[in-house]
Amino acid sequence: MKYGNVKNIKKELLSDNWYSLHKVTFQYQREDAEWETQIREAYDRGNGAVILLYNKKKGTVILTRQFRMPTYLNGNEDGMMIEACAGILEKGNAEQTIIMEVEEETGYKITEVQKVFESYMSPGSVTEVLYFFIGQYEDTMKVSEGGGAEDETENIEVLDMTFQKALEMIATGEIMDAKTIMLLQYAQINQLFG
Ligand SMILES: Nc1nc2c(ncn2[C@@H]2O[C@H](COP(=O)(O)OP(=O)(O)O[C@H]3O[C@H](CO)[C@@H](O)[C@H](O)[C@@H]3O)[C@@H](O)[C@H]2O)c(=O)[nH]1
Ligand SMILES: [Mg+2]
Incomplete structure (x- = not known):
């Protein structure tokens, strides 16, 4: 059984003023092997x-x-x-x-x-x-x-x-x-x- 697989990642730019904020839509494979769609926002200000x-x-x-x-x-x-x-x-x-x-x-x-x-x-x-x-x-x-x-x-x-x-x-x-x-x-x- 695969666990923690991710596919179909789509990134939508919400803001790129000083740093960037993306809305990320993706499919995530659960422990029971079902794929579910998830949405997460990610703020990227570098390291x-x-x-x-x-x-x-x-x-x-x-x-x-x-x-x-x-x-x-x-x-x-x-x-x-x-x-x-x-x-x-x-x-x-x-x-x-x-x-x-x-x-x-x-x-x-x-x-x-x-x-x-x-x-x-x-x-x-x-x-x-x-x-x-x-x-x-x-x-x-x-x-x-x-x-x-x-x-x-x-x-x-x-x-x-x-x-x-x-x-x-x-x-x-x-x-x-x-x-x-x-x-x-x-x-x-x-x-x-x-
Ligand atoms: N104009 C503008 N300036 C900004 C903005 N955000 C930050 N700045 C400026 O960007 C500079 C960044 O300074 P650094 O010393 O490089 O970074 P830091 O803010 O001290 O970052 C550290 O602390 C953060 C918070 O804990 C950490 O996240 C980061 O990794 C680092 O350790 C600062 O002068 C800050 O005023 C913004 O949205 N607009
Ligand atoms: Mg500093």
């Missing part, structure tokens, strides 16, 4: 990369704070989100992108990163795969203010806080971003701070 910047000696991490409209629309009172530094893959691969994004958003020039895992973040509706990294930073690596790309309206604030404080902020709900929680918990499980 992304995210990193936890940490300093083992100081016991600190670098996070960012920025306005996120979708959260504002769904109950986040001021729309501000505390997140690990992240960006969408445009020109290079995940590693090149995250190194560039770290400098753009936080002002640190790092050269070494370590990939820890990759994950779909919202598999029922968003196509994106997110590549997760960790990387050590030193105060001497700070080369600029950060804040985001000059041609973009990101207005990113750079936060330097203790790892303990960041963990507390998950418990209090001040950190409510999945990729950030995943990386902080990775650091805790793998005892990055000893």
Whole structure:
């Protein structure tokens, strides 16, 4: 018995303004071998990369704070989100992108990163795969203010806080971003701070 087969996939473009949204109609073969028609919308904003910047000696991490409209629309009172530094893959691969994004958003020039895992973040509706990294930073690596790309309206604030404080902020709900929680918990499980 075949299971999980898909056929007759038809994609209808609903929106391609900034990113693209497709309505996908397809036939899906159930476990009992019957074919059924399903419709699912899929939002494609490309893939992304995210990193936890940490300093083992100081016991600190670098996070960012920025306005996120979708959260504002769904109950986040001021729309501000505390997140690990992240960006969408445009020109290079995940590693090149995250190194560039770290400098753009936080002002640190790092050269070494370590990939820890990759994950779909919202598999029922968003196509994106997110590549997760960790990387050590030193105060001497700070080369600029950060804040985001000059041609973009990101207005990113750079936060330097203790790892303990960041963990507390998950418990209090001040950190409510999945990729950030995943990386902080990775650091805790793998005892990055000893
Ligand atoms: N004009 C316009 N600009 C947009 C739109 N959507 C996003 N932008 C701009 O596009 C830029 C994308 O910045 P990046 O730093 O590359 O991406 P990111 O938004 O930080 O994405 C990261 O976080 C996402 C949410 O957690 C992740 O989904 C993504 O993979 C990545 O990790 C930002 O300047 C943002 O303001 C839009 O609809 N219109
Ligand atoms: Mg970003």
